[in-house]
Amino acid sequence: MIYSFKKVFGINTSQIELFEDIAKPLVEDLIHCKNGLLFTYGVTGSGKTFTMTGSPGEGGLLPRSLDMLFNSIGPFQAKRFVFKPDDKNGLEIQSQVDALLERQKRDSQQSVPKTPSSRQKADPEFADMISSEEACKSESVDDDCCYSVFVSYIEIYNNYIYDLLEEAPYDPIRPKWLGGGTPARSNEFVPPQSKILREDQNHNMYVAGCTEVEVKSTEEAFEVFWKGQKKRRIANTQLNRESSRSHSVFTVKLAQAPLDADGDHILQDKNQVNVSQLCLVDLAGSERTSRTRAEGSRLREAGNINQSLMTLRTCIEVLRENQMCGTNKMVPYRDSKVTHLFKNYFDGEGKVRMIVCVNPKADDYEETMLVMRFAEMTQEVEVARPVDRPICGLAAGRRYRNQAFKDELSRRLEERGGPSNGESLPALPGSELVDPADDQTLPRLIEVLERRHRVRQMMAEQFNKTGTGYFSTPQRVDTFLHEQQSKLNEKDKLILNQRSEIERLEKKSKTLEYKIDILQKTTDMYEQDKRSLQQELETREQRLQRELSERRRMEQRMQGVVTDTRLKWEKECERRVNAKQLEMQNKLWVKDEKLKQLKAIVTESSSNSSGPEKPERPSRERDRNAAQKRSASPSPHPTAPPVHPRHRRSQSAGGEKWVDHKPASNLDLDTVLQPIIPNAIKVSTPNEKALSKCHKYVLRHQELASDGELETKLIKGNVFKTRGGGQAVQFTDIETLKQECPTGPRYRIYPNTLTSST
Secondary structure, eight states, rough: OOOSSSSSOOOOHHHHHHIIIIIIIHHHHHTTTTTEEEEEEEESSSSSSHHHHEEEEEEHHHHHHHHHHHHHHHBBBBBBTTEEEEEESSEEOOHHHHHHHHHHHHHHOSSOOOOOOOSSSOOOOTTSSGGGGGOOOSOOOOEEEEEEEEEEEEEEEEEEEEEEEOOOOOOSSSSOOOOGBBBBOOOOOOOOOOBBBOOOOOOOOTTTTTOOEEEESSHHHHHHHHHHHHHHHHHHHHSSSSEEHHHHHHHEEEEEEEOOSSSSSSSGGGOOEEEEEEEEEEEOOOHHHHHTTTTHHHHHHHHHHHHHHHHHHHHHHHHHHHHHHHHOOOOOOSSSSSHTTHHHHTTSSEEEEEEEOOOGGGHHHHHOOOOOHHHHHHHHHHOOOOOOOOOOOOEEEEEEHHHHHHHHHHHHHHHTOOOTTSSOOOOOOOOOOOOOOOOOOHHHHHHHHHHHHHHHHHHHHHHHHHHHHHHHHHHHHHHHHHHHHHHHHHHHHHHHHHHHHHHHHHHHHHHHHHHHHHHHHHHHHHHHHHHHHHHHHHHHHHHHHHHHHHHHHHHHHHHHHHHHHHHHHHHHHHHHHHHHHHHHHHHHHHHHHHHHHHHHHHHHHHHHHHOOOOOOOOOOOHHHHHHHHHHEEEEEEOOOOOOOOOOOOOOOGGSSEEEEEEEETTOOOEEEEEEEOSSSEEEEEEEEHHHHTEEEEEEEEEEOOTTOOOOEEEEEEEEETTTOOOOOOOEEEEEEEEEEETSSSOOOOOOOEEEEEE
């Protein structure tokens, strides 16, 4: 299978290269008041957590994003507690005095956990995450604003949201005794409670009651992250020794507000506060319980993880279908906490980027194919870009002008020997008198007061000179303003012309975009029709191939059947021809026998009249030759030479099995001598079943002799099998039983052979 993505990173890609292409643009957007969402997706054990967090010496996307953010806004950060969360996904601005009181209050309350200090020693686990050579910063930071960074860390476990930065205090209302009479421990903490999702006034989703910590450096932020990371739920499975059992969301919220006109203090207007956030999501890996062999809680965790990921896929598929087909189906964001929390990002409130982590293990092939197919499909979903927020109308460069004024004032005061470093007057020393003999406190106080008086006079003179200079300044300023006003009018005209041109181009661009959308939809429809027709063509080709193969098999089978049938009928025809030939030969033989008997009678009559001579047996060579000439096809079996002894016992007296064929038309002659055939099967009509059980065959044939007496002929033969599977009879002997008058002439009929088949 081949999948296409916007960019593919190999196994030798470093963390800094991945950060430059993926996370750095999101940090730039964060500084410019735009939201961003970055999440890692893949099967369990594919390296999602390593990609997001990294390792010592090779920091991941999260520490590098924090480092770039603080490197960019470091000099422009506001003091602590100037920005204060309002617990409604917004921020309030406090005055300098309120912020100072808040700091003092927090410092005095030891029970309240303090915000981490940047002066603390860094944890060695993440102190060397990022080297100084790899540090980067944004060059497009607005220096007329003050910034503050707030971080929060949550996890979604079994479709419940938990705050990983929440301190679990001791609950005094909880009973002191557990079930069964066991006393509760005094230092026992309340288990963490799940949080709920709410919607703020701007219709953005947020976690109500989530802890937001203000941080001032990369070390502080990562220390907070590491604190929550230690509370995250992980477990050992068959596929991963440290498998994440929950989805984690680390949110970096950046608050910025413009300075006032003097460039000294923050503008006390809540509407001017811009809040942007970057969500770094480490999704738990999808897994098959048949491979992890999970049981109990692990099985429930795996089911909830797979269900939330399936909901994410369903939402992306519905968004894709709505955009491509023009439908308006409802996206099931509320089916999972993950999709419900990031609903605004999919609706266009920020940029969304996904990193697909792939493990090249052969065991993960099927899960990896599903991940790749889903990731490729997400590229077809278009998220609307957020609209830029309005910019404050104050002049730019206020901070630098204020700082330049302070630096210039300090320099001039230093040149004149006056106070510097922003101090207007020297501080008063302690004036408390504890001893009547103290002669140092009052002289020191008098000296300081005299110095303060001289400084005050110098400052008054300087202020007078400065005021005189300021009085002459307005004239120059008016002249300069007139010149600038004329230039400004020219610029306004130019801007109006350019604006009209821009409007014209925007209208043209919208028209072209509309046409492009129509062409794109038409192209998509044609592509869909093409795919459907191609699939139908492939289906018909496959069906045709199957029919052709079936036809060839049928032809081969019919050819085999025809061949077998032809051979069978050839054998059957040959058998029937042979049987017919034998039947005709039998009839011809019977006629020949009758003629010979008649000839013998005639010859005997003539011999009796001429003189007694011994009759000779008539020769049958000429008749056999004639029969062979009449038979065109050879006999199916070789014919054994018949044995015709002149005087012998009846062969029916032997011990063989006989078939005694006595037609129903025969008459009983009531003679004394009757043929007795033991072991005989008597039948009136011969059949193949009877012939298959015997070796001999005898036919009782009655006919009227020439002298008018009824004679019986016993026509005997051997039974054998034919090639066609039937039974054939080869006649070998004939016995004649007849009644004679003692006074009549005597003659003898010699037996002969006859072959027939059944």
